[in-house]
Amino acid sequence: MHRIGYVLKVYPRFSETFVVTEILAREAIGADLRIYAMRPTTDARFHPELARVKAPVTWVPRPTNANRFWQQVTASTQDPEILANFASILPELTELEASDVAQGVALAQRVKADGITHLHAHFASLAGRMAWVASKLTGIPYTVTTHAKDIFHESVNPIWLRRICGDAAQVLAISRFNEGYLQKVLTDTGANLVLIYNALELSRFEYVKPSLPTGTLRIAAVGRFVPKKGFSELLGAVAILAERGVDFSLTLGGDGELDEQLRQKVEQLGLTQQVTMPGPLTQAEVRQLLRSSDVFVAPCVPAGDGNMDGLPTVVLEAMACGAPVVTTSVTGLPEVIRNGETGLLLEPGDVPALADALASIADGDVDTPALAEAARQLIEQNFDSNFQAQRLNTLETTEAP
Structure with a gap:
């Protein structure tokens, strides 16, 4: 036994x-x-x-x-x-x-x-x-x-x-x-x-094919509030969207050591009307957020102490649910997000490029339904x-x- x-x-x-x-x-x-x-x-x-x-x-x-x-x-x-x-x-x-x-x-x-x-x-x-x-x-x-x-x-x-x-x-x-x-x-x-x-327990992550964004671009991001998650860079990117007049909302779920710092940055950038920070979310709440979002962003960066994300589970969850993913080429992420095929892959820390990617999705220039379909297939095959x-x-x- x-x-x-x-x-x-x-x-x-x-x-x-x-x-x-x-x-x-x-x-x-x-x-x-x-x-x-x-x-x-x-x-x-x-x-x-x-x-x-x-x-x-x-x-x-x-x-x-x-x-x-x-x-x-x-x-x-x-x-x-x-x-x-x-x-x-x-x-x-x-x-x-x-x-x-x-x-x-x-x-x-x-x-x-x-x-x-x-x-x-x-x-x-x-x-x-x-x-x-x-x-x-x-x-x-x-x-x-x-x-x-x-x-x-x-x-x-x-x-x-x-x-x-x-x-x-x-x-x-x-x-x-x-x-x-x-x-x-x-x-x-x-x-x-x-x-x-x-x-993933795939039975808990029903795939819903996304539609091209219309109106407000609904952005989601979830994770611990630590440097390697890149959430400070994400706030910088959405600030650029605001300057360009792009209509968006960002839900940033999670908590951690940078909680107060991130909330202060939201206020300093004048984003309190566009950015919501609901705290830590259960998997059921994450699934609900993913299904109601036009894009999921995981802007991971190497931290100053050498720490890096491995392969964030929430990225896999987004791919399984049908939320198009924008992320960065950190550690194992390029193994699941193939640029232009299963999502959009950017260089870590490139805030202007992240803003451009989100703007292109908002404008309907990215075939997000095709990205989502390929992403789900990859998850079913390997995860x-x-x-x-x-x-x-x-x-x-x-x-x-």
Whole structure:
């Protein structure tokens, strides 16, 4: 009996819809799953799809002082195998925060008791480290899905990235761009790289063929309010539209560290009548927004700290729903948005070009229905969560012991 343990930093997390989609697809084909989270959520809103997840959830205790650290480590190393292996990886453990060590050991004890046969971590950062520790202590193999911040950000520890990926049974890349990047940074680690895109539960994303815009150009953008999303550049572009007299409205959904800064920029640019910022949106609300919009914009840019988007799920959702997409050539985005075929692809940070692209759509110069049709076909071919679940199941149940 194969029993898969999902190792996550936070569960549930509002912004990580791809995790819930993946879990639901795997449960639909009969996978026996357990979820282990290192942190409780601080989100104020939740996607209704969470209610469909059957896997039990364990929040691994995180000690806050030395006494609790030693209590947790002592309690978790009563198992002779875990205790013996703990000593063997002690040099590596000294590189970690004490709370990481305590959680990793506690995770090992719990997954062994739960009969887990394979661990699967999302992100090669905290979750990846915890999966590595638990695997080394128990002998349970693990895979890790890498994304963006965990491999691109300036804070990434290259020693731990190479260690986590090198010791994993498989390392999953969510785009060909990421796969190529990892091939370089993981040279000589023996990492087994596999390309598996994040996917969608297509039954929840009904395709509606768009019409050419008439009247007000309805623009949508959704994401976390962080530099790599490029929302400041988007506001600059729509300000140009306003100067040109283009009739438009922009709905900018999400929240994050730049929330106040973006709201101030809307006021400074005199766009309060055209720009609406409703806060974070559920997937159902995103779908409704996409169906009522003429164009979806994902103006991603490389951030100053090295962070970049991997392949934003909301772009795939827009393509699935029939919302024409305008985005930038960052990481994996050119793999889905082929300029003039499945959307419009621009250079990141080119504000005038973004304004021109939106103006051309407003003028009816872009065959947006044709773009949307081709985009939906691509999503159906390559981003079905049922296919993703089958591939993951095959990987994790046929690996060498």
